[in-house]
Amino acid sequence: MTRLSRAPRRRRGLLAAALSLALLPAVLVLPARAAPDGHPAVIGRRVIGHSVQGRPIVAWHLGESGKPKVVLISVMHGNEPAPRRILDNLRDGQPVHDVNLWIVPVYNPDGFAHRSRRDARGVDLNRNYPYKWARLTGSYYSGRKPASEPETRAMMKFLAKVKPAYVLSFHQPLHGVDITARPAFSRRVARALDLPMTHLNCGSSCHGTMTMWFNHKFAGFALTVELGPSPSAAKLRAAPDRILHVFGAWRGGVQGIARRD
Ligand SMILES: [Zn+2]
Numbered sequence: 375m376t377r378l379s380r381a382p383r384r385r386r387g388l389l390a391a392a393l394s395l396a397l398l399p400a401v402l403v404l405p406a407r408a409a410p411d412g413h414p415a416v417i418g419r420r421v422i423g424h425s426v427q428g429r430p431i432v433a434w435h436l437g438e439s440g441k442p443k444v445v446l447i448s449v450m451h452g453n454e455p456a457p458r459r460i461l462d463n464l465r466d467g468q469p470v471h472d473v474n475l476w477i478v479p480v481y482n483p484d485g486f487a488h489r490s491r492r493d494a495r496g497v498d499l500n501r502n503y504p505y506k507w508a509r510l511t512g513s514y515y516s517g518r519k520p521a522s523e524p525e526t527r528a529m530m531k532f533l534a535k536v537k538p539a540y541v542l543s544f545h546q547p548l549h550g551v552d553i554t555a556r557p558a559f560s561r562r563v564a565r566a567l568d569l570p571m572t573h574l575n576c577g578s579s580c581h582g583t584m585t586m587w588f589n590h591k592f593a594g595f596a597l598t599v600e601l602g603p604s605p606s607a608a609k610l611r612a613a614p615d616r617i618l619h620v621f622g623a624w625r626g627g628v629q630g631i632a633r634r635d
Contacts, residue, residue: 415469415625422478423528426494429483431528434465437475437623443538443594444621446477447529450499450543450584452485452492456605457544460613464625467614473623476536482525493523502526503587506580516582533588540621541596543585547603548574556595563599566616568609574598 418435425431446464448457461479464470480486484494492498497517501510504520521527533541542563550572551564564571580586588596618624 413465415465415467420532422532423524425482425484425525426523427484427487429487431478431481431483431525433476433478433532435476436464437470437473439474441472441474441623442540442621443474443476443536444623445533445536445538445541446475446544446617447481447541447584448478448544449480449486450482451545452482452488452490454491454544454546455486456546456601456610457599459610460544460617463611463614464618468625470618470623470625473618473621475623476532476538478529478532481529484525493525495523497523499523499525499529500584501582503530503582503584505582505587505590507582510581520582529584530587533592537592537594539594541585541588541594542617543596543598544601545598546601546605548572548600549602550574550600552598555589556597559595560597562620563597563617566620567599567601567613569599569601574600 413434415436416434417437417439420433420435421430422433423431446461448461449455458479461477464475464477465479482493482499484490485492485499488494491513492515495517496515498510498514501507501514501516502521502523503526507516507520510516517523517526521530540559550570551560551567552574553560553564553571554573561571563569583598585596585598588594615625
């Protein structure tokens with residue numbers, strides 16, 4: 375760069391600085407809500423960890439900080455893809471109000487890529503949590519030790535940080551909501567999603583599950599929600615608003631201005 379070219383560049387810099395100062399009040403009155411990638415509902419995005427094969431596990435932050443915290447998780451088992459459409463619909467829809475919501479649409483990205491229940495090392499993530507862990511083999515392979523998988527550790531860290539009041543963990547295909555624990559809340563979820571109320575009995579394979587670990591460790595409540603093998607498109611479309619309703623939340627509004635439609 376020559377001396378001659380430096381002076382005009384500095385003047386341009388000063389002009390730009392003056393312009394940004396002039397624009398500052400306008401910037402300050404813009405809504406605080408950020409909308410990454412054109413998602414008006416999204417107020418934040420966090421990579422909570424990586425899978426065995428290095429795929430990012432993404433949590434999307436919706437709703438409003440300071441409201442009750444709720445976490446929704448789907449595709450913990452890679453071959454149970456339907457509930458993801460509910461979470462994607464929330465992420466891609468209108469701004470959400472009256473709940474501080476985190477969603478993890480693809481918790482097991484390796485399993486999802488390979489259409490497999492388990493992670494890339496063949497571990498069932500829902501048997502790998504460090505509470506009542508047991509050595510299980512076959513399709514419930516629980517890993518070489520408790521929390522051996524990076525996906526498990528990522529979710530443990532995330533849930534410990536967020537400390538949600540409620541976690542809904544979506545699965546398929548058992549078609550029901552277990553109402554054994556916290557029956558009033560669990561019944562509300564079952565009714566909202568038009569699912570039977572059951573007492574899911576997983577016999578000897580219920581060890582080291584995420585919900586068991588969470589319910590043992592935190593004050594909040596984690597509930598497994600089992601959709602059927604092939605839920606109808608109409609049910610999946612209705613589910614996002616019905617789930618929000620369970621938590622007294624709703625969505626809508628224009629440019630960050632809350633409005634009930
Ligand atoms: Zn499952």
